[in-house]
Amino acid sequence: MLPSPGHSMKSKLQELVAQALATLAGQGLLAEVPADHAVQIERTRDPAHGDFATNTALVLAKPARMKPRDLAQRLVDALPASPMVAAVEIAGPGFINFRLTEDAYHALIPEILARGPDYGRSQLGAGKRVQVEFVSANPTGPLHVGHGRGAAYGAVVADLLAAVGYSVHREYYVNDAGRQMDILATSVWLRYLELCGESLGFPSNGYKGDYVWDIAATLHREHGDDYRADALKVFRGVPPDQRDDEPDGDKEAHIDALIAAAKRLLGDNRYRFVFELGLNTILDDIRADLHEFGVDYQEWYSERALTESGAVNKAIERLREAGHVYEQAGALWFRSTDFGDEKDRVIERENGQTTYFASDIAYHMDKLERGFERVIDIWGADHHGYVPRVKGALKALGDDADRLEVLLVQFAVLYRGGEKVQMSTRSGEFVTLRQLRKEVGRDAARFFYVMRRCEQHMDFDLDLAKSQSADNPVYYVQYAHARVESVLRQAADKCMPVEPSRGTVNLQRLSEAHEQALLRSLSRWPEVVEGAAMTAEPHQVTNYLRELANDFHTYYNAHQFLVDDAELRDARIKLILAVRQVLRNGLGLIGVSAPDRM
RNA sequence: GCCCUCGUAGCUCAGGGGAUAGAGCAACCGCCUCCUAAGCGGUAGGUCGCAGGUUCAAUUCCUGCCGAGGGCGCCA
Structure with missing residues (x-):
């Protein structure tokens, strides 16, 4: 470095x-x-x-x-x-x-108090523009706890980069164009038909969560039978679904035929209306969910807008002109093997539809064209196979693929009562981010999610996150902050002046070993922020906060702060004010509150 | 089969070329006449998966092997 x-x-x-x-x-x-x-x-x-x-x-x-x-x-x-x-x-x-020298450490206190929230921030990034794209879950259902880790991690990485002087653009890529969205729209419509009194077999590949019923109920409540169709007509000519009593069925063909039926029977406008209702309801929910989690974006970037702007076709054209595309079996392929991928990839299917990968190429081309000097993607680790092909596409387009950094986040496994919490997206039995926040609270969720390196598989202990005990690192750190506040309240009650003297006055009185240890920890904070930002490792912040809290608790136990000796008391109050400031800065950086009392 | 990540204390994890490898939990022993005991101190616990290589120096970097998890579709 x-x-x-x-x-x-x-x-x-x-x-x-x-x-x-x-x-x-x-x-x-x-x-x-x-x-x-x-x-x-x-x-x-x-x-x-x-x-x-x-x-x-x-x-x-x-x-x-x-x-x-x-x-x-x-x-x-x-x-x-x-x-x-x-x-x-x-x-x-x-x-x-x-x-x-001791003076060097003492000088730290007035510096921290003067710089306040800015202590630890720097201009290392020199205002360079960096984009951080994270979460970007398909708007086909509520966020689950896997997305939560990406959200917490991405938000802190973005905030860390901002803290060291980058100009950060946080972005959510909305996959509002693909087949999955058609499946959602069709799922909503079928549930609506059931609410209208139609009887039908719900497709095994449809979205089965309760939220689909909720959207269907809104449609039914506000529009009655306006969107109703005869179930017999909907299912006429549709190939059989694959289910236990029909093992030879084809669930993909089944759902595709139902989508086609929905489009045909509803017509363009009414189909679009159901589609938009599903999309907007879920997107609003995701936006609110993330906002309540302390995660906000500068931009929600629509895949559909990208497609409609012609960017996808433009990307394909550029690849074709550069000679990296060929046709085979009716489909259009990108020769990604020339750029380190293990096999070539389809970008336009036989039926003329462009693939998700084609959108991704256009999207990343667009990111670089928007002038970001660094582009950071935060993906679930299950997408790691995508890295070579996306980078390969950028190289093929003549762009600098090194401007793109992909950070992979492993999934979190929840434990409750020592048992793994079973989750299955298919059956709709997954724990949502909202449920997690409700169960353990925002602070614990944010803290626990970033406590581990992102590439580490994470065991998320729900009982520990909820426990109000010393075992819980969130409370441990927050308690240190609350204790400082408590001391200041006590001082006010005793009519002792809480307003400290200026500069380094009296600070030579801080001669105890505990005080020196605390000063050394405080001096490390700018290094911690810088290190965490440059390596994209928020866990360095949580580790630091635990160490700082430990130094403070040790000091608290060993010495009285509100002593009769006014000069010593003044020096100690200044020290704990500095501790309070750094705890606030650190907790703020990871999106956790710093409570005044607990 | 190929690719990615991970193997560090009983458990969960830091450290990631440098001097004696750390923390929390669990175990054991202590500390409230005192600003919140949601706290503090102490004891015990390790062949850093195994084997080579590079280096003045390897737990750290490289290679191979073993083990765990994940990924490899004209799905998104």
Whole structure:
């Protein structure tokens, strides 16, 4: 990772070492060292090694033709003086360890209090435009808990990128054009016919969830029998469904014939009306669901609009002109094997319909044309096979496929009472995101979803998420915040001034080991935000918050804050105000509330 | 069969070239006359799946193997 122009302690040290390297280079000592060498500064694991360490001398020993410890010594000699550095020493095979001054840590407190919500934010992204597309579930039913993880993860990745200075565009791709939507419209209509009193066998491939009944009921309530047709006519000539008593049936042919019947018997306008009713009802529900989950978008991008704008045909034309398309068995194929895919893919079917993949090519072409410097797609891990073909298509179009980053999120498995919660989309028996939010609450859901690396299979323990105990990491962190608020209320009750003095006044009184540990944790926050943003790993934030909360709880147990000694009390109040601020910033970043009392 | 991800403490997981591998839970022992015990401290617990390779240095990177999960359609 390149040195950042940030203001963190780490980046300041990076700068010092870089200056020392420049000095040695000026003396002609580093002829074979690349000029753009990135200085690595890390936090030490062992406090005996100081606060930070760099392996620069070890890494550069060979090109500098020096022994690591000799190079380290020269670097130390060339290091510019800095008020933040208390001691520098060479250790082990050639590490350079830095110990920072107490003043450097004390100065952190007024900085945190002055910057407030901005402490931890940076300009690393330099305003570059990045698009984050996430969730994008088909609007054929409510979001389930699998989508919830993508929603929480995507929202935090987007917020992290914004926090480090990117201009972020959050987008939901609405698949409102495909066959699945026709199946939904037909499902709604068939349920409506049942409500009208028609008797029929519901197709095994139809959508069977209760929400389909709800949409059908709206149609029936508001329009009576206006959309009614004789069930016998609907099913006339339709090939048999595949079900237990008819194992030889074809469920695909069956549902397709029913869609055709719906279109024929309703006519274009009335079919479109039923279709739109289903689509809009579900999309409104998804939008509201995500909003209540703290997930909002800049844009809901319609696949249908993409198709109607001619973008799909344009993409196919561009591929054809570039010579990456061929016809076979009546269909149009994209030769994706030329770009690393394992087999070629159909983009236009024998019946003239373009495939979902063709829309995807057009959509990604459009994303790049809109001028985003980075395009991030967040997909369910089951779509990983799509990555080579989408990237392949971009390469075939002559675009820079590296601008597209695909992050894959594994599914979450719910556990209740130690038992796996069984889910099946087919039968409509799945746990919805809304049910999860109702059961464990928004805060726990948001926190738990991003607590693990996205590529990790996740066991979501519902009982733990609900438990109001120390075991529950959400409450643990929130409780730290509530405790700070509680102390401030107590101070007010005792008529002690809560308004702290300015600057670093009294801060030298913070000499306890617990206080120093807390200050070190507070100083890490900008590094955590930067690291989490650059690696798209929100779990680094939750881990940090647990550590910070732990430092605070330990301190709380060991020392009284509201002491009679006014100067000491002032210093401690300033410290816990800084802790409160960083807890708020961290919880805010992952979409979790910071309650005043619990 | 091919592809992707993962194998770290009894369980759930961090760490991902660097100095003695960490946390939470579970187990055991302690701590409220005190700003919320939804809290804190301590003890115990590991051949970082196995075998090679690269490196001054490998749990981390590479290769192979073993094991777990997922994906491989003129579906979306």
